[in-house]
Amino acid sequence: FLDFAGCSLYSNRQITEYTQSLKRNVYGNPHSGNPSSDLMAAEVEKVRNTVLAFFNTTSSEYSVIFTSGATAGLKLVAQSFDWTPGKSVYAYLEDNHTSVVGIREAAIDKGAHSVCLRFPKYVVVQLLLQWIMFMYLKELSHLFAYPAQSNFSGRKYPLNWIQNVKKGTIGNTTFTDVKSTWFTLVDAAAFVTSSPLDLGKYPADFVVLSFYKIFGFPTGIGALLVRNSAARQLDKVYFGGGTTRVYLPSENYSVLKTKLHEKFEEGTIAFLDILALKHGFATISRITGHMENITNHLFNLIHWLYNKLNTLTHKNGEKCIVIYTTTRYSNPTLQGATIAFNVRRMDGRYIGYNEVLSTAAKQNIHLRGGCFCNVGSCNYLLGIGDKRIKQLHKVCSGYVCGEVDIVNVFPVGAVRVSLGYMSTMDDVINFFQFIKRSYVQ
C-alpha cells in the first residue's frame, strides 16, 4: 500500500480497542444531559484536549471545531471570514489545493480581491507578498492561505511564514507601519500525517486537517483549529441545533452560545467518531512515540527510494524515471514522503500513468495516478516552456481528467507513491524492484 497521501491505514489494535469501548459502554447524545450523555460529553471534551495537545497547545490558545474534514474546515473559514468589500485580500499559492482555491470564490463573492502567488519558489512569493503589503497599508483584514505540504509532490512550505506574514516581516524587511492584519490559514491535511506541527511555535490563525489522513479511521471527520485571538474574525450567520442559548421562532431574536465550537458545530456532532479519534491518537503515540520519529523514519525511506529511482537508466543511458521535485529530497523539512514521477521508455517516450498504475495493481502494489489538470503545474513541474504549454492547453481542454494521460507525447499526469508511518523498508524495496523489473530496458 503506497497511497498514504490518499489515506492512512488503521491498526488492528486501534479498531479492537474502539469496538471494545463501544461494547462496554452506553454512549448517549452529548447534548441530552443524562448519565450516558454525560459520559459521552466528557469523552468528547477529552478528545478536544488530546487534539490540542497533539499540536502542543491548550484551550486557552486554540479552539477545536470538529468538521467533516479539511475541506469543510476551509469552507467554514471561507464563508465566515469577515472580508471588507473592495479592500480585503485573499492570497494563496499557485501550488495549492482545489479546496484552498475554492475560498477565492467566497472571497470574491463578498467583494474581496484575490491574489494567486504564481511561482512556488518562496523568494518570489516573498517579493509578491511584500508588494501586496505595500498596496494595502490600511486597517484591514486579509487572509493568506497555504498548504504546509503539497499532496501532489510532498513539498513542504516553511512554517515560519505564519509569523512572518503576521508581523509584516518578509525576508529581511520589516514593515512596522503595516496597519493591515494578515490572518494565516494553514492547510495541514498532508503535513500533519508525518510531521509535528507545534502551534506554540507557529501560531497559525486557522488550521485544517482530516483525521483519516493521520491514522486511517474514522473517515468523515476533521477539525478546524482556530486561534482564540482570531475568533472574532469569523462571523456566524446561520444557527442550527445545539448552537444557540435562546431564540424565538416568531421573532428575530437569538443568542448564540459563547464557546467558539458551540457556535460552529451545527447539529449533533459525530460523537462516536470523535471517540474513535482517541484510539487513533493512542495508536500513533504507542507505535511511534513522537511525530519526529515518523518524519525521520519516512525521510530515510523516501530518500533511499528517490536516489534509487533517480539512477535507473536504460541500456542506452537514457533515464527511466522522471521525478517532479524542486527539493531533490535533500532535507526532511522541505520534503515529505511522496514521490511524483513518470516512466520513460528507452526512446524517450513516456508511458502513461494509467498503464503504470494497472501494471502495479496486478502485482498488488497500490499507487495513485494524478492528473495535472492545469497549465500552472504542468509548467512548473514538467519544466516545459510557455509556448508549448499553450499548445498543450489547447489540446488538453475538453479532455476528461484521468482518462487521457499523454497528450502529444507529453504526460498530463503522474504516478504518485506516498508513504505513511506504517511503511517499511521492504515496501520501498519491493516497489523499486517492481519498477526495475517492469520498465528498465
Ligand SMILES: *Cc1c(COP(=O)(O)O)cnc(C)c1O
Ligand atoms: C487530503 C487533503 C485535503 C482534503 O481533505 P478532505 O479530507 O478531502 O477534506 C486538503 N488539502 C490537502 C493538502 C490534502 O492532502
Ligand SMILES: *[C@@H]1O[C@H](CO)[C@@H](O)[C@H](O)[C@H]1NC(C)=O
Ligand atoms: C489532494 O487531495 C484532494 C482531496 O482528497 C484530492 O481531491 C486531490 O485530487 C489530491 N491531489 C492529488 C495529486 O492526490
Ligand SMILES: *[C@@H]1O[C@H](CO)[C@@H](O)[C@H](O)[C@H]1NC(C)=O
Ligand atoms: C510547546 O510550546 C511551548 C510554547 O507554547 C514551547 O515552549 C515548547 O517548547 C513546545 N514544546 C515542544 C515539544 O515543541
Ligand SMILES: *[C@@H]1O[C@H](CO)[C@@H](O)[C@H](O)[C@H]1NC(C)=O
Ligand atoms: C435581526 O436582528 C439583528 C440584530 O439583533 C439584525 O442585525 C438583523 O438585521 C435582523 N434581521 C432581520 C431579518 O430583521
Ligand SMILES: *[C@@H]1O[C@H](CO)[C@@H](O)[C@H](O)[C@H]1NC(C)=O
Ligand atoms: C521516538 O523518539 C523519542 C525521542 O524523540 C525516543 O525516545 C523514542 O524511543 C522513540 N520512539 C520509538 C517508538 O521509536
Ligand SMILES: CC(=O)N[C@H]1CO[C@H](CO)[C@@H](O)[C@@H]1O
Ligand atoms: C497545483 C494546483 O492545483 N495549482 C492551481 C492553483 O491555483 C491556480 C489559480 O487558480 C491554478 O491556476 C493552479 O492550477
